[in-house]
Amino acid sequence: MxxxxxxxxxxxxxFVSPIYSFKTSxxxxxxxxxxxxxxxxxxxxxxxxxxxxNKPPIKTIQSSDGDIVDCVSVKREETNALSLGIQIILSIPGSVCDNHQVWSLYGESCPEESIPIGRTKEQDILRAGSISKFGRKLNQIKMDSNTIEHEHSIGYVTGNYKGAKADINVWVPNVEIEGEFSLAQIWILSDPFGDDRNTIEAGWQVFPQLYGDNRPRLFIYWTADGYKNTGCYNLLCPGFVQTNKNVVIGGTITPTSTYNGGQFEITLLIWKDQDNGNWWFGYGTEIVGYWPSSLFTQFNDNAHAIQFGGEIVNSKSKGSHTSTQMGSGHFAEENYGKAAYFKYLQVVKSDNSFHPLSEDPKYIANKPNCYNIKGGSSKDWGKYFFYGGPGRNENCP
Incomplete structure (x- = not known):
């Protein structure tokens, strides 16, 4: 509803009840x-x-996409929390963009020692249909053919890792109904199949129920118990500590890729700080903030799986598979300029350095007639893959 x-x-x-006489019972x-x-x-x-x-702002910015951005004061020690090792790693060349978000296109910015936060409005909570569900990923496990399904096209590696990085092109996939979403992201996982798995996630998504529109937005997520009781999107619950004044988590990304036209990419990075165990998030060349190590129960030393790829929600609202698109809405075989992609896949290993994947990731598309994936390797792109699809079609009824 x-x-x-x-x-x-x-x-x-x-306020309305049928009155058939002057005597109301x-x-x-x-x-x-x-x-x-x-x-x-x-x-x-x-x-x-x-x-x-919503915290009291020291400045408010009206974005041209309709968002209200509040500049909220933060403590100096939070903005300076980054260790020297992480600053060096995140300043290395290779990030595709600095910060392309609608709210800051016309020179607007937040003052020093403040961070920009998109204001949550009453209608945002009402769209969720439940206060407890607002800002959370639910229905992660497919129970039977009649329930909501989360469908994926992903590449993954398993082992001991302390972070990951990738370049991802951004699209505006069609989403069939308000409660469904389409996203592209990196997952850092303690265990890809555990019921109480810990995850750290970052990417772009189109999610009308959460944001009230069909624009692609930068997002993050975390959970410490397999999406049961902990975690949330963006800054909608205590957890992620933002230290950056230039990036709105949940903000609209612009420009976007076009079919058979220009391709626009973002660089995403998640990295464990070896000094304190916190997990840092980078967007382009911006260091956005961190997930404190205290949030998690299974990330004491390493993550044990990294996943890259796309995800959609299939609610079968019309009695058939959703027409919600993944990526560009086109299958992987259409390749560059037409299909969505991840490129230059990297992981952080025990030496605390980035490493391009040396072996091909394993690929999974659980509904390949609806959304698929195709990997490759090249000198310019390293390990990469194309992914996505249109959803409902004659082979995906």
Whole structure:
């Protein structure tokens, strides 16, 4: 149910009841009073949640994409928390972009010792249909053919790792309904199959329910218990500590790739700080912030799997497979300029340095007639793969 429907429903239930005579029964009055109280309680709960998420700004920026960006003060020690080793690693050449986000296109910026945070609004929570579900990944495990499915086209490696990096081109895939999403990301995992796995995730996504539009946005995610009770998107719960004043996590990315036209890439990096165990996130040449080591239970020394690739949600809302696209909406065989890709796949090993993948990753596409993947290797791109697809088609009913 979208936000408009929820509000209309609440108002109707709260304030409208059929009256067939001038004598309204006590039951009707009691029920109407109960619904009004329920409505006001919901409004109060949402208001309290918004106060938890949105911090008092020292400056507010109205972005041309409709977002409101609040510049929020942070402590000096947080902005200076980066160890020297990480600064050196993240300053090496090779990042594709600095920061291409809509909110800062016209020279807007936040003051020193502040960070930009996209403001969460009441309708954002209402779209989720539940305060407890807002900002969280749910339904990660496919239970049977009638439940919501998360479908992937990924390349992965297993071993002992302390980070990963890749260049990813950005698209605007069509998403069939509000509650579905399409994304491209890097996963850092303690165990790819464990029920209580720890994950750190970063990428771009189109997710109308979370953001209220169909634009590709930079996002992060974490969980310490297999998506059960911990973790969230972006800065929607305590966890990730942002230290950068130039990047809005959840902000719109621009420009984007076009079919048979220009290709636009972003560089994403996740890296474990050997001094304190924190996991840092880099976007282009910007060092955005970190996930404190205390969040996790299974990342004491290393991650044990790295995944790169695409994911969509298939809710089967029309009784068939979703038409939500992955990547460009075209299959991997169409290659450069037409299909989405990851290139120059790298991992951080025990020597605390980046290494291009020396062996081909293993590839999985759990619905290859809907979305597929094809890997390769070259001097310019290192290990790479094309991935994606249109979703519902004659071979993917």
């Amino acid at each position: 979208d936000s408009g429907s929820i509000i209309i429903y609440l108002l109707l239930v709260s 006590s039951y009707q009055l009691e029920n109407q009073t109960f619904q009004i109280e329920k409505f006001h309680k919901l409004k109060k709960t949402i208001k309290n949640r918004l106060q938890q998420i």
